[in-house]
Amino acid sequence: MIRPNIVKKTFPSGFKAQVILKPGFNQRFFGIIVDFGSSDPQPVPGLAHFLEHKLFASQEGDLSLEFEKLGSDVNAFTSFNETMYYASGVKNVGPTIDLLFKLVGEPFFTKENVEQEIPIIQQELAMYQDEPDWVLGDSLLRAVYGDSNLAIDVAGTKESIASVTSGMLLATYEENYVAEKLSFVACGDFSENQVKTIMRQAKTLSETYFKPGKGAKRSKPLPFKAGQDLVLPSQGVPLFALEVSLPNFKKVLASQDLAQILLEIMLESKLGSMSTWFAGMRQKQLLNQPLQISVNTTRQGNYVMILGTSQDAEKVIAELKKQLQADQLFAGREMDGFFDLLKRSWLAQTIRGLDHLPAFSVELAEESLDGEDIFAMTKKIQAMSFADYQAFCLDLWQGCGISTAYLAQGQED
Known part of the structure; x- marks a missing residue:
């Protein structure tokens, strides 16, 4: 398997960046991944996923609309130990990267916008709970791992979602969205000058938005109950x-x-x-x-x-x-x-x-x-x-x- 040309850097803050060169591709992909997900320690189950939703909010409104204006698609996902925010498009490389860092690095949590999000995420969870395979998997994991975050749905529970506050979100964000737990990736057909520009931009933006530090400690493996x-x-x-x-x-x-x-x-x-x-x-x-x-x-x-x-x-x-x-x-x-x-x-x-x-x-x-x-x-x-x-x-x-x-x-x- 031929390894593509990949330019990597780790900045003094601990923030990491890499540019993957794919000659001949029109599409460009940009992402910021966070070393924090649904099964990691957090005040209530589902908070990592709630953060993923609310980081799209800004004082100007929904940031996904700003990506649309640039001709870029934007999305995010939360997994067990990671959350990733990403955008793709063909043009407007610099502005898209600027906006992606703003999305991840400039939280805007208010009492009102958090309360508005609660029923949206609860409805998302309810859609999964109607599926028989969800019922089976949820019951089995809870029997094995108890009421740990690993056993609970990525979105949390109806009760845990309802308990989220803006203060809780901000405290969890500040503890986990720190430079050493974050990594930026760009992938596409970039010239040598573009690679240098992207790296400079990533360094400047990471220093602007993310404080140095290692963040919360990683949790240890959980005990499990076999034979359920x-x-x-x-x-x-x-x-x-x-x-x-x-x-x-x-x-x-x-x-x-x-x-x-x-x-x-x-x-x-x-x-x-x-x-x-x-x-x-x-x-x-x-x-x-x-x-x-x-x-x-x-x-x-x-x-x-x-x-x-x-x-x-x-x-x-x-x-x-x-x-x-x-x-x-x-x-x-x-x-x-x-x-x-x-x-x-x-x-x-x-x-x-x-x-x-x-x-x-x-x-x-x-x-x-x-x-x-x-x-x-x-x-x-x-x-x-x-x-x-x-x-x-x-x-x-x-x-x-x-x-x-x-x-x-x-x-x-």
């Missing part, structure tokens, strides 16, 4: 979920991203649509659709979530538990061949992703906070033998805890 098995009232679909808590990421591999990718490859090999196990489940008419498998890595805990539909969820869950025992993970002749096949598939997807400016920029922005390197990681995966891969995955799986939940058909609230 829930039966929930029907939501109209025969849905089930299986959660695997993984305490061993840091002990095995220095790279969280590499650990995540190796486990995704292993689980796809074992349970994916091309696996012998899935073919058997289809033949028994226990599964008709592939499982949804995600590996989630956070500071507070790492876990696998597996979702699926079946008219006999109990049987499928029992079969999944058998398959996910350490002595069964690499049973079967197909695993060696699947590793090579899925490794090539992952590499092809990664290479294609280089040309998707927003996704690639977000990936590198996240890496700037975590000290990861997708190009070094790719080389490691390419060179990794099946024996090494097997050993890593088995180590990562040690000490895991499996919990389950399903929606019981015929039982209503």
Whole structure:
């Protein structure tokens, strides 16, 4: 995989900036990522997400309208440990960067605009809560991780959202939106002079808007309750979920991203649509659709979530538990061949992703906070033998805890 030309700088304040050069692309992408998300410590659940919403407010009005005037699209997202604000367009590079820094660096919280936002975010949460998979995942994570921020929806709860005040927002912003926890990324076709100008602009704006400092301390991994098995009232679909808590990421591999990718490859090999196990489940008419498998890595805990539909969820869950025992993970002749096949598939997807400016920029922005390197990681995966891969995955799986939940058909609230 060919590494694009990337210019990086860390300024005296601790603020980081990088410009990713993509010759021949008309689109330009700009983002500021913050090392603070929904599962990090905060006064009430959902406050990081509430901040994401309210930073678009200014004394002049909604800043998204100002981006529109520049011909730029703007948006933001909050994840477990990060919040990112980003804009893309073709022209007006300087003004777009100015406005992006203003958005992130100039909070405008008032009693009135916070109160106006509360029902908007509550309605956003209510939309998710109507989905059966949300009900299942929320119940399962709360059973495993209690009432921690990791278990609670990114938006919080109806009650926590209602308790947010302008003072609470400002205090949390000042504690977390500091130079050393922030990173800027620009991606596109820029000349050498433009790169220098962007870097100067990022330095000046970061010094204008963000105070030096490390901000709040990072939280430690949470304890979890393994072996939770829930039966929930029907939501109209025969849905089930299986959660695997993984305490061993840091002990095995220095790279969280590499650990995540190796486990995704292993689980796809074992349970994916091309696996012998899935073919058997289809033949028994226990599964008709592939499982949804995600590996989630956070500071507070790492876990696998597996979702699926079946008219006999109990049987499928029992079969999944058998398959996910350490002595069964690499049973079967197909695993060696699947590793090579899925490794090539992952590499092809990664290479294609280089040309998707927003996704690639977000990936590198996240890496700037975590000290990861997708190009070094790719080389490691390419060179990794099946024996090494097997050993890593088995180590990562040690000490895991499996919990389950399903929606019981015929039982209503």
